[in-house]
Amino acid sequence: MDQTDLSALQLPSYGEQASLRAQIAEALRALLITGQMAPGELYSAPRLAAQFGVSATPVREAMLDLVSEGLVEVVRNKGFRVTAVGDEELDAMAELRTLVEPPVMGMVAEACEGAVAEAVEALRPLAAEIEAAAGREDLVSYIEADTEFHLRFLALHGNDHVVSTVRDLRSRSRLFGLSPLMESGVIMQHVAEHEEMVGLALERDRPRMEALVRRHIGHVRAAWAGPPARA
Structure with a gap:
């Protein structure tokens, strides 16, 4: 064996x-x-x-x-x-995330006032932890903070099915091992986008939020195009 x-x-x-x-x-x-x-x-x-x-x-x-x-x-x-996941399935998962996450995050931004705004502001420490974990190349802590950040943000829309769907997609797309991406500095290039998401939500800027989230997901899929030993 x-x-x-x-x-x-x-x-x-x-x-x-x-x-x-x-x-x-x-x-x-x-x-x-x-x-x-x-x-x-x-x-x-x-x-x-x-x-x-x-x-x-x-x-x-x-x-x-x-x-x-x-x-x-x-x-x-x-x-x-x-389980091994090939390029075709990765593309399908990235496409589904692109269909779901940008509009939901955009709606959160559009509704960002009162309690929602307070909840968004409370995500800043997580954004900082994502950047700190990437800086010290702590992949497990990075993934934990990154996942919590995105799922808590999406949860502000109030649709539990969206959260569970994205949680499943994120989990399945992390099967290859992200160590090479962390070590090469690829991940560090995009961590500041989390703080930017907080800012755009507080500005209630739906169009720019949706564009940023689409770009953010695009970074993820492009990064996975390179790791070796994929199925």
């Missing part, structure tokens, strides 16, 4: 805030983000459990959570395989 050396696996320190299953799932997502678990490779729950220092049951449960998210698939009698 193909298996990348994951001997240094550690669980995030959430204490009692999350179940062991949730902690393992979060740790596995981090391995996917950083490319330490690669598309096409097989992983067994018992072996991962031994490396985490836990029993196989919560690892298997966590892997099934990732199956439901489309990040891995079950291989009968062998374990789990990391």
Whole structure:
């Protein structure tokens, strides 16, 4: 069985805030983000459990959570395989994000007053954390802050289906490992756009917000055109 050396696996320190299953799932997502678990490779729950220092049951449960998210698939009698996503599917996901996110963000900007404006202003620390994480090349923290920023922004429109759809698209499109993009400085080139989104929303500038979000998503798809070892 193909298996990348994951001997240094550690669980995030959430204490009692999350179940062991949730902690393992979060740790596995981090391995996917950083490319330490690669598309096409097989992983067994018992072996991962031994490396985490836990029993196989919560690892298997966590892997099934990732199956439901489309990040891995079950291989009968062998374990789990990391899902590979090719250019055609990436293009389809980027197209869907472009159809959904710009108009929704534009509507948030158009309605940005009162409580909405306060909620937008509260996103500034996240925008700063995105830039700080990119600056120190902390990919996992960058992804966590970036995802929270965009989903909280979209949630201000009030449509939970939009949020869940975008969450799923973002999760599935992070299967290749973004480390090369972080190390090359590509990500750092676009982090300031998050602060710009906050500013445009507070200015209630719907046209410029929509244009910025389209451009932002375009950066993401263009960046993924280059990573090696894609399906």
